[in-house]
Amino acid sequence: MIVEGKQKIWADYQKDIPDDHYFYVRSCIRQSFWPASEVTFLDIVRNKLGKDFYENAYHTTCGGIAYHSDSIPQETAMTIIARQFALMHESGYENYVCSCITSFGLYTETLETWREFPELEAKIRQYLWDSCKKEFAKPKYLAHASDMIYKFRFDIAKQMKFPLVNVKTGKPLKVVEHIGCHYSKMFPSKGFGGAEYPYVLVGMIEAWGGEVVDYPERRHCCGFGFRQYFIQGNRGYSVSNTHKKFESMEPYEPDLIITNCPGCPYFLDRWQYVIAEQTGKTYGKDGYGIPALTYEEVAGLVMGYDPWDLGLQVHQVAIEPLLEKMGIPYDPKKKYQGVNGKDLGVPQCPMHIKSV
Amino acid sequence: MDFGFCLSPSSHVKMDSVDLTTFNRLKETNPDVNTCIACGSCTATCTAGNFTEMSFRRLLLMLQRGKEDEAKKMIQRCMLCGKCTLVCPRGINIRKILLDITR
Amino acid sequence: MKENILIIGGGAAGMEAATQLQKMGLTPIIIEKSETLGGHIAQWDRLFPAFHPAKDVVDKMLDQVKGVKTYLNTEVIDIQKDNDGFHAVLSNKQKIDAKAVILATGFDIFKAERKQEYGYGIYNNVMTSVELEKFFRTGKDERINNPKKIGFVHCVGARDVKVCNTYCSKVCCTTALKQACEIKEVFPDAEVYTFYMDLRMFGPGYEDLYLKTQKDFDVKCVRGRVCEVSEDMDGKLVIKAEDTLFGKPLKMTLDVLILMCAMEKNKSINPIQQKLGITDNSDGFMQNKDMYLGMNSTAQDGVFVAGACTAPKSLPDTIGEARSVATQVYNYINR
Amino acid sequence: MEYRFKGHLVEELYKDYRIKEGMKACMNCGVCTAVCPAAEFYKYNPKNIVNIVARKNEDDLEELLKSDTIWYCGECMSCVTRCPRANAPGLVVMSLRKLAMRSGLYMLSEKGRQQYVVVKDLCSNILNYGYCVYPRTFDYETHKEFGPVGKWINEHLDDIHARLGSNLDGDGPGGLRRIPKESLDQLKKIFDVTGATELMEQVLGDAHNEAVKENLTDEEYFMEVYTKNDPEKHLNH
């Protein structure tokens, strides 16, 4: 591997986004599965870095998941998006940041399609007026929330308490980065680093002391596939694709996976459990599996947030071996507690994949 | 636990582990197996191909991609009429190869 | 009649045009930016389809242009046209007046790193056809260590909207098969694969080369564009493609991957080209008048083109054009 | 068989902006198939789909729309990155799916009929809660892969979301907040004017009719479609 070659590509694919004053839009999946990640993101940018990230109570889903499950027409998704843009405009913002990769892809696609087919934009403008009596303005800058963390990665590094380093060996942790397909595969220039060697997560890993693992199936999809997951009969597709990725990364013995799409960590996490249940095979050392985390969770960890505040207990793959490697203190008793130490019981232990 | 789905087998042709014994043996007696340009003339003219999936150019590929069982199944359809040999632009003696595959 | 003819570019086209013009009694002047004449062909080891040593041809051409006035390490930095003809300023400050100008500036090789998914410049064992040719010439390349499996990828930087080159680069197919045979000669035990979309064997003896590649050299031609390349733990290359004739995705591990890079117009001539008022065509090559009777002429009276500056061309094409441009210039001078 | 747009399928398909964007000309190089996650596991080859669409043959298109083939794609759009002709097979598939649904041909394939499940679940989530995915409708029993932790989350949903800082069903901003009624109403209106409501009602109606035909309740039919899984039919060995 010739790193200079990659650096050259990274240098070529840098997008220009401002570092403040954003209209923040949530992700259906992230808030449902990794609620603490969005909380952490806003805490970091607002409180730790002092930036202006505004959230409007009236914004909704972008409809991206329904759109990519072919449940709603393209015009519907575009009009919902136009409504979000209208909310941004009404709130006095020009920069738009979303938490979801599917959204990010759909926003990008929508803006590009409108650019190519202005008559479609006009049609959507009419739809929005007919349905909501709103008018929208297209955002000046569009970013994904991981772009922001990437942009602030050195600021975060300055506040870093636990770098991505194995405290026992002193060596950097081996980190697999997994980029959501819709981040830059459709429009390579819209993502940091482009489509083939995206830099958005690599930049974070490097800045926080980790070592990036580049394995053959790095670019492969996690296997979500929308309808291929939502319908039980199709889930074989989804788990098989994750399986393929893990088989490919296994020889590199990665310590952790970091993702920028809210869905991917769910699949990379839960499918490890399913693969273990079905085949008895586990990845990572000692049968614990390889933790698949969101970039907010990783940022939170290195900045010294409490692992249970970050919601790491909602992952099926045990997080404790990683915490120990990084030397992060945690209280095992508090892992499954509710607010104010409320006893919520303990999840059952799976058959094959180890839990602490 | 029954999840209602399971891992699917990969259909990738894994060139690293393809067993080429039959093809290599064939190549020794019929060096022209290498010269197929997949033009499809054989398939288009095939008498059996009129009724079935029989396709010699595909059959050769099957042998090269480790699908020997499929190939042998396909040969069962062949009527040995030899039209394929007549139309092959590369002059491959297809009928001979078909017979040799079975030996 | 001792009119000066300015020839920009001392490759095959420039040299051959100069030779012919001199025989016609005109005074060709070659301006070559590098330190030797010969252009790309001088960097080549052997020529398709019959593995003829390139040096043979280049030496003969060099011998023929011995008497031609030649400026090496020199570029044209300015050029003006008036009623007397053209007035060029060279990088060595010298001024040259000429009645006609021949642009024989040739091509550049597509920068393989632009086709990111192939990982040139990132994965150690991905190399270009030009580098492989150098290996044949010198016998040295640290990437080539008794490889067991070698792959060739066709159409790198050609027929590809994503790199803005939609044209076919014409010579790469034949070159790939030639090189596949040659590497098989060096490493007879290696398995050699070529990944092609169409094998465009357009010339005399080229289809025979294809047949020979298959039959005598046992090179395996797979129809399908390589989709992505990655590196495994051992530094070997994992490639994915579809075997489109089989209709199934295919995966394999290779020791070396050769990218058959396309020709692009040599862009270092752009400033002079602009000054002469010659535009590029949709493929990014110089626009000639038309591709039939006006192939050597341009929008600018007195400015002629020859060789790969107007489109990807083989050596015989280029020599043919160089000869025809000489006739065109001769007629222009004597009009 | 009678279906909507009979004889005009090609015409109707080519009205879709995603065809305009994603369907240029194919040179059969196969990069889309090589990278496609679906092609590895399903009897699926995106290149072939693009070819059929490019052919503009009404009969071929009808066959395609009736088949399971168009439903295998996971819409990851990996194919879009690589295509040397700047086609977007993923977008082509999306427009095919839409036409299959609107024409009614989707009901003829096992995988097409599954649209009932996603339309019903996702549209009701959007219209009722303003989200595509909503934890209270994400049930462990039908998502066993949610795992023991998922089961635990389902059992203590409010406590866990409270612990992790969600504003589950609360007012004002925050994760999983209750979307104000006026916003939900606007979503409904958007659905109405952009054709989503029509599509949704059509799919639910088709499913109901099919359920009646099969002598099932809507719920039973839903579960049948949701769980049906015939590897031999779909998998590519």
Add this chain to the structure above:
Amino acid sequence: MNSQIFHPFVLPFVLGMAFVLTYCLVGLVRVISQLPKDDRKKFWHSLVTPKTAWANIRDLFGDCLFHVKIWKRNPVLGYMHTAIAFGWFMIIVIGHVMLFTLKPLQGIEVEGLQGMFTNFYYPIFFKYFAEETPVFAFLMDFFLLMIISGILIAVVKKIHSKIVGVKRVMHFGFADSLIRFALWTIFPFRLIAEKTNIMAFWWLYSIDLLIFMCMLPFTRYMHIPTEALFILLRHAGIKVTEPRKGYALAELYSCPSCGLCIDACPMSVNDKMSGNTSAYFMKKLRNKDTEESQRIAETCLMCGKCVMICPLSIESCDIKFSQRASVPYNINSDHSYLFCHSERSEESQTNNQKPRVLYFAGCMTQLTPKIMRAMKQIMEAADEEYQFMDENGGICCGRPMMLSGKTAEAKAMVEKNTELIKKSGATKLVLSCPICYKVFKEEYHLEGIEIQHHTQYIDDLVKAGKLKLNKGDVNYVYHDPCELGRAFGVYDEPREVLENVGNLKKAKSEKELSICCGGSLGSFTLTQQERDEITANSVNDLMFNNPDEIVTACPLCLKTFARKSPVKVKDIAEVTAESL
């Protein structure tokens, strides 16, 4: 004359004779025991059936002694063979006549076992032991000289075969050369011994006989005794079942390696390919060289010319088929699909109720649509009620499968086609492809349906006045397709048709001597280049009288000739249709 009853020089002969008789007896028992039970019964039966018995006698004399067939082909060679075989036969006969009419040793009565022993060698060395009468002496000398004249021709043939009209001869090994040398010298030695009575020549004569007879079983001269058995077996109507057993074994040993088939074989266009001819095949198989014999069996075009030209009519093609069949075909052919996909053919049958003629173009004709079009024109012009059986593609007739020795596998196709033909209700089946014609004639059971090749059919139509043809002035040459000509003797019909449309020129080799086009499906292994050479040779032969067009009656010949012919190649149907 010597007054002895014994001299040691007779011993070599006696030994040799005893050996060869024993060997032949064992061989005879072996061959007969290897025959399938029914065949054996047939054999015994044929020996006592007057008709076959008469044929046996006729051919034993005609073929074994007088070599009638060789005379027909090449009188010089005919004389050579007759001189040696008949001459030898006669001196043995005369020897025995003398033994019983003249008392060999006056005054000495030799009886009992001793008598049998002396009678065994007396006729062979008669002159040594007894006096001949002048008449017998003349006859003996006459036949001896006749043999020697034959031998002289053989020597000339050996030195320069072209003088006697033979281009290619077999190449033999040491054993064959030695026995040939022995054969050549037996009679000169006998002549010298008889005339000079020098003891050494009597010894040489006897030793020559020993060499000849001891080597006989291991060389081509084994054909001399085997031929008789072969003739009997052939007349019994026995067919080849296995390549090296029973009847085939008799055929193998009957082949005299005369080499006539070498020149006849279309493959003999160069030295390398002439090694693929039947004479070599028989020799290799005789010598149990299975690999080579299998190779030749797969290379053979199966044109049948060697069988036709063979002085013994040895069915070498049948042996090759059985040799091919002996290599297992490890695929269980599955043609069950034929029975599931019959709608297509049935579809085309609905439009025409009970046609008189059913036309089956066949696979190869599908590649030459002009033949199909011409046939349609002809049938329409003749106002025939016909139905086109395989207009949208059909099923192979099964012949190629049989050619590869897979008779059982071919059955599915035969059955399906039979079903379709019978269903049509037609009374006449017209075929365009001689390959099909052969198999339909021989393997199909289509009772009540007349099977014709289109040459015959067109000829019938013309003769019945249903087709009016305009005679033009084009010069045609007609090529006889192997499977129409040699196989079924269809020689006159096409020529008569052509006489009606233009001028018929002769080829150099015609009718049963016609040379295979080289495209034959019979061969599995010939390369395109090899086939091209054969074709070029065949075309040259056809171009002997500079015709304007070559006409044939087989789609495969048509396609094959078209590659190499300097003039237009047409099917007879095409020529006919053009003349309507």
